[in-house]
Amino acid sequence: MLKISNLQVAYGGIEAVKGIDLEVPEGKIVTLIGANGAGKSTTLRAIVNLVKSKAGSITYNGEELLGLDTTKVVDKGITLVPEGRHVFPDLTVLENLKIGAYMRKDNLDADIKHIYSLFPRLEERSWQAAGTLSGGEQQMLAVGRAMMSRPKLLMMDEPSLGLAPLVVQGIFDIIETLNKEGMTILLIEQNANMALRVADYAYVLETGKITKAGTGRELLADESIKEAYLGKSQRNK
Amino acid sequence: MNETQNSLGAYLKLHWKTAVFLVVLLIGIGLADIFVDSYMRRLLNLCAIYVIVSLAMNLVNGFTGQFSLGQAGFMAIGAYTVAIFTVPVESRTAIFYLEPMAPFLANIQLPFVVALILGGLASVVVAFFIGSPCLRLRGDYLAIATLGFSEIIRIVFTNTQSITNGALGIKSIPTISSLWWTYGTALLIIIATILLVYSSYGRAFKSIREDEIAAEAMGVGLFKTKMTSFLIGAFFTGIGGGLFAALLGTVDPKQFYFTLTYNFLLIIVLGGMGSISGTIIASFLVTLGQEALRFLDEPMAFGLDLPIFRPGLRMVVFSFLLMIIVLFYRKGLMGTNELTWDFMAQKFQSIKKKLSRKKTSTEGGGK
Numbered sequence: 147m148l149k150i151s152n153l154q155v156a157y158g159g160i161e162a163v164k165g166i167d168l169e170v171p172e173g174k175i176v177t178l179i180g181a182n183g184a185g186k187s188t189t190l191r192a193i194v195n196l197v198k199s200k201a202g203s204i205t206y207n208g209e210e211l212l213g214l215d216t217t218k219v220v221d222k223g224i225t226l227v228p229e230g231r232h233v234f235p236d237l238t239v240l241e242n243l244k245i246g247a248y249m250r251k252d253n254l255d256a257d258i259k260h261i262y263s264l265f266p267r268l269e270e271r272s273w274q275a276a277g278t279l280s281g282g283e284q285q286m287l288a289v290g291r292a293m294m295s296r297p298k299l300l301m302m303d304e305p306s307l308g309l310a311p312l313v314v315q316g317i318f319d320i321i322e323t324l325n326k327e328g329m330t331i332l333l334i335e336q337n338a339n340m341a342l343r344v345a346d347y348a349y350v351l352e353t354g355k356i357t358k359a360g361t362g363r364e365l366l367a368d369e370s371i372k373e374a375y376l377g378k379s380q381r382n383k
Numbered sequence: 384m385n386e387t388q389n390s391l392g393a394y395l396k397l398h399w400k401t402a403v404f405l406v407v408l409l410i411g412i413g414l415a416d417i418f419v420d421s422y423m424r425r426l427l428n429l430c431a432i433y434v435i436v437s438l439a440m441n442l443v444n445g446f447t448g449q450f451s452l453g454q455a456g457f458m459a460i461g462a463y464t465v466a467i468f469t470v471p472v473e474s475r476t477a478i479f480y481l482e483p484m485a486p487f488l489a490n491i492q493l494p495f496v497v498a499l500i501l502g503g504l505a506s507v508v509v510a511f512f513i514g515s516p517c518l519r520l521r522g523d524y525l526a527i528a529t530l531g532f533s534e535i536i537r538i539v540f541t542n543t544q545s546i547t548n549g550a551l552g553i554k555s556i557p558t559i560s561s562l563w564w565t566y567g568t569a570l571l572i573i574i575a576t577i578l579l580v581y582s583s584y585g586r587a588f589k590s591i592r593e594d595e596i597a598a599e600a601m602g603v604g605l606f607k608t609k610m611t612s613f614l615i616g617a618f619f620t621g622i623g624g625g626l627f628a629a630l631l632g633t634v635d636p637k638q639f640y641f642t643l644t645y646n647f648l649l650i651i652v653l654g655g656m657g658s659i660s661g662t663i664i665a666s667f668l669v670t671l672g673q674e675a676l677r678f679l680d681e682p683m684a685f686g687l688d689l690p691i692f693r694p695g696l697r698m699v700v701f702s703f704l705l706m707i708i709v710l711f712y713r714k715g716l717m718g719t720n721e722l723t724w725d726f727m728a729q730k731f732q733s734i735k736k737k738l739s740r741k742k743t744s745t746e747g748g749g750k
């Protein structure tokens with residue numbers, strides 16, 4: 147579905163992504179794990195063209211995405227849940243959801259109902275300003291908002307960041323539910339433990355390069371991964 | 384939520400209070416138009432023009448979060464367009480006595496409405512050229528560019544003698560005195576703004592104000608959307624300027640100093656950045672308030688010769704009052720709320736509760 151080859155991205159002189167290859171097959175959950183500053187977010191931003199790529203290619207169902215406006219990429223069915231949630235704080239929960247459907251011109255009622263059934267807490271807070279929600283609720287809203295564009299590929303940037311373990315579990319449950327409903331998911335995490343458990347396939351990114359790849363189960367059993375990521379995964383803030 | 388109203392009856396049932404309010408408002412304007420004296424008429428007209436320009440400014444600054452300070456400049460464009468195209472051809476030689484009007488303009492006279500709309504469109508064209516480079520960048524470039532533009536346009540108008548009559552200004556513009564021109568236009572623009580703000584375009588405006596990164600990730604085209612808001616704002620402001628020229632009957636470059644923009648900035652901050660009703664309320668408060676405090680500028684206030692009462696004191700006191708208001712209402716009078724029926728009912732309830740609590744506490748704990 148999504149195929150990245152030799153992608154390079156630089157911020158001025160700093161090379162953040164140094165030629166990576168990555169593939170996301172339709173209907174799967176693929177995860178990209180790595181430490182802080184490895185270039186995970188940069189990779190996602192490059193896919194939706196929020197940053198310019200220096201070289202390489204990103205194809206989506208065979209179509210080149212590189213150089214396409216973000217609007218066009220979203221229109222093709224790829225939506226990003228940005229790192230740190232980025233809900234619209236002064237707008238209500240409902241307005242946030244509606245902006246998620248900005249590219250669509252059809253009726254939204256069924257989608258809103260569906261999202262409220264997945265996240266009943268959002269329905270209770272429909273008229274509340276999004277900035278007043280708790281961190282977990284904001285993450286739910288960010289996911290719900292992204293779903294409003296009916297993405298075929300949903301990309302999430304560290305959805306567990308700064309959330310209590312129980313809330314994280316809830317978010318990962320939702321990720322699996324969405325995947326069962328047919329959505330393809332590219333998940334970025336520092337919380338490698340959780341991510342590798344749900345992922346069909348996983349990549350490890352270290353300072354802009356992919357150093358390991360395999361099924362979630364394989365990496366979960368890998369000694370060097372255990373040492374580098376799993377041991378301290380609980381210590382991440 | 385948005386039920387589809389397929390009949391006028393159902394619509395009225397849902398919005399009868401608003402409908403009644405509109406009717407009362409129209410009757411009020413009609414009565415005022417018949418009965419008020421010329422001083423009050425001018426003041427009320429000015430209020431409506433301030434509503435128009437402030438609303439346009441709030442659309443760009445409050446709803447879209449783009450800091451534009453070009454109001455005086457866009458008003459000048461609208462005002463001069465109306466002035467140039469509506470002054471009767473016969474009186475033009477008398478007005479342009481230093482240097483005759485350029486021949487390609489000298490014989491063109493347009494109906495007021497046409498000139499008014501032309502002024503709005505001229506503002507749009509200029510706004511496009513300012514916005515094209517500035518709205519692509521993040522940060523305060525727009526504020527600096529629009530501020531610069533405001534000053535430049537004034538200097539340009541001072542020096543294009545054969546078109547704008549330079550520093551002498553243009554007099555004998557056919558005036559409008561009926562309240563219907565200004566209030567009719569204001570009403571149209573208010574309705575247009577409400578419809579816009581609650582459409583998906585309006586949501587896109589607000590999303591940019593709130594978080595550009597997230598807005599872009601949702602597929603909102605940042606440049607296109609900011610530009611749309613900026614151009615609509617410029618159009619309304621140009622119209623406001625045209626009405627301003629026709630109200631005063633004369634334009635000259637000195638009317639369009641930056642201090643004019645400062646008035647609108649005051650209004651939107653006071654009323655609430657991102658509140659339509661707040662803007663309307665504040666427009667009246669500021670316009671009428673500045674007038675009410677005019678006695679402070681006169682040395683002979685209260686029949687005494689008080690040395691502190693001199694020109695300028697009015698603005699000092701006025702600014703002071705504003706500071707107090709902003710201290711207590713951090714986000715302006717309305718914040719991003721609207722004065723809807725629900726909002727008023729809520730406020731009324733909370734005031735009632737507060738009063739009754741006070742009552743019980745004084746009854747209970749009265750020493």
Ligand SMILES: Nc1ncnc2c1ncn2[C@@H]1O[C@H](COP(=O)(O)OP(=O)(O)O)[C@@H](O)[C@H]1O
Pocket residue numbers: 157160161162180181182183184185186187188189
């Ligand atoms: N806007 C930016 N400007 C300059 N450097 C950046 C920017 N964003 C990220 N970087 C740098 O790029 C590298 C990768 O960052 P990022 O993709 O955010 O990592 P991750 O998401 O894996 O934590 C880091 O060294 C970071 O400092």
Ligand SMILES: [Mg+2]
Pocket residue numbers: 183186187188229303304
């Ligand atoms: Mg990151």
